[in-house]
Amino acid sequence: MSNVKETLREITWRIRNFFVRISTKTNDFLAKHRMEFLTHWPGWLKAIFFLLPAVVLLAVFTFYPIFNSFLISFYEGYNIQRGDFDGYTFIGNYVHVLRLAGFQRAVINTAIIVFVSVPVSILISLIIAVALAAITPLKGFFQTIFFLPYVTNTIAIGLVFAYMFKGNANDLFNLGLANQIIAWFGGQPIVWIGVGATFWSAMSxxxxYSVWNGLAFKIIVFLAGIQGIDKQYYQAAQIDGSTKMKSLRRITIPLISPMIFYILVTSVIGTFKTYTSVVAIIGTDGLIPFGRDGMINMKTIVFYVYDYIELAAQDGMMSYASAAAILLFGIILIFTIIQLEVGKRRVHY
Structure with missing residues (x-):
């Protein structure tokens, strides 16, 4: 029995020694021919092996759809059912989409939502996170309460908001909770999203909704960052006579600036893709037919893309949808690059 074990041990040692010699000779050859960057190929193979499943999924469900949408945006008269098109156009589909009043309105609506809701939600969530970090009793309870919206379906939340601000399936009556609160304080009910509403009442x-729905994740991230700050910084500032507000400006915000920057970038990207909130609050057509000044268009860019996809059986509609999607991708890319450049000078790592 001992002889068998020794034989197996000898075979194992020889196999291992063989691969070590092969690896050494390969590395010497690569170094001799100035290809040192390939000397770590065993580690590369391991990395490729573990990354391959994720890369395949990204290639199939992310990279290929983006590339295919980019190609379709140059097709003229493309019909998705027949799979044919009349020819190629360089910027024809993009020019057509940009000239449409509906798309221009969608860009304006999306921009308003992004540039108002993102900074407001970041500011409010930062204030709440600072307040939560300063309390000890019931901290876990409040963390759970504030995190609940993040795990709740966005359509369901949107429907609740629609009921709060309208309160009745009949658009002629606005009996929602918001108007009841206004009435309790002696104010006049506001037509938010029903018959007679205005653009700004519906946008409000x-x-x-966008601000409230985005608070949960931001609060948790900011709170984690604040709790990770060494207490000695605050103790030293207190000895120097620094006020709490000054400590917030000079210690807390600079030290969590990477998290603020991360939240800013991801929030801008996510808000540019706003869709479900408009569907839940306004409706599946994104329109208020009988506003005070006529029909009110509350569609966003993503809403506009889906409108064209619904008409994909018609010639050219899928190309217009792809062009609009690529334009949205370009807008998000530009704003992300700008934020990254600004972040290099403003973020403290």
């Missing part, structure tokens, strides 16, 4: 509901 969407903005309130």
């Amino acid at each position: 509901v969407i903005l309130i």
Whole structure:
């Protein structure tokens, strides 16, 4: 029995020694021919092996759809059912989309939501996170309460908001909770999203929803960052006579600036893709037919893309949808690059 074990041990040692010699000779050859960057190929093979499943999924469900949408945006008269098109156009589909009043309105609506809801939600969530970090009793309870919206379906939340600001399936009556609160304080009920509503009343509901729905994740991230700050910084500042507000400006915000920057970038990207909130609050057509000044268009860019996809059986519609999607991708890319450049000078790592 001992002889068998020794034989197996000898075979194992020889196999291992063989691969070590092969690896050494390969590395010497690569170094001799100035290809040192390939000397770590065993580690590269391991990395490729573990990354391959994720890369395949990204290639199939992310990279290929983006590339295919980019190609379709240059097709003229493309019909998705037949799979044929009349020819190629360089910027024809993009020019057509940019000239449409509906798309221009969608860009304006999206920009309003992004540039209002993102900074407001970041500011409010930062204030709440600082307050939560300063309390000890019931901290876990409040963390759970503030995190609940993050795990709740966005459509369900949107429907609740629609009911709060309208309160009745009949658009002629606005008996929602918001108007009841206004009435309790002696004010006049506001037509938020029903018959007789205005653009800004409907947009206000969407903005309130966007801010509230985005608070949960931001609060948790900021709170984690604040709790990770060494207490000695605050103790030293207190000895120097620094006020709490000054400590917030000079210690807390600079030290969590990477997290603020991360939240800013991801929030801008996510808000540019706003869709479900408009569907839940305004409706599946994104329109208020009988506003005070006529029909009100509350569609966003993503809403506009989906409108064209619904008409994909018609010639050229899928190309217009792809062009609009690529334009949205370009807008997000530009704003992300700008934020990254600004972040290099403003973020403290």
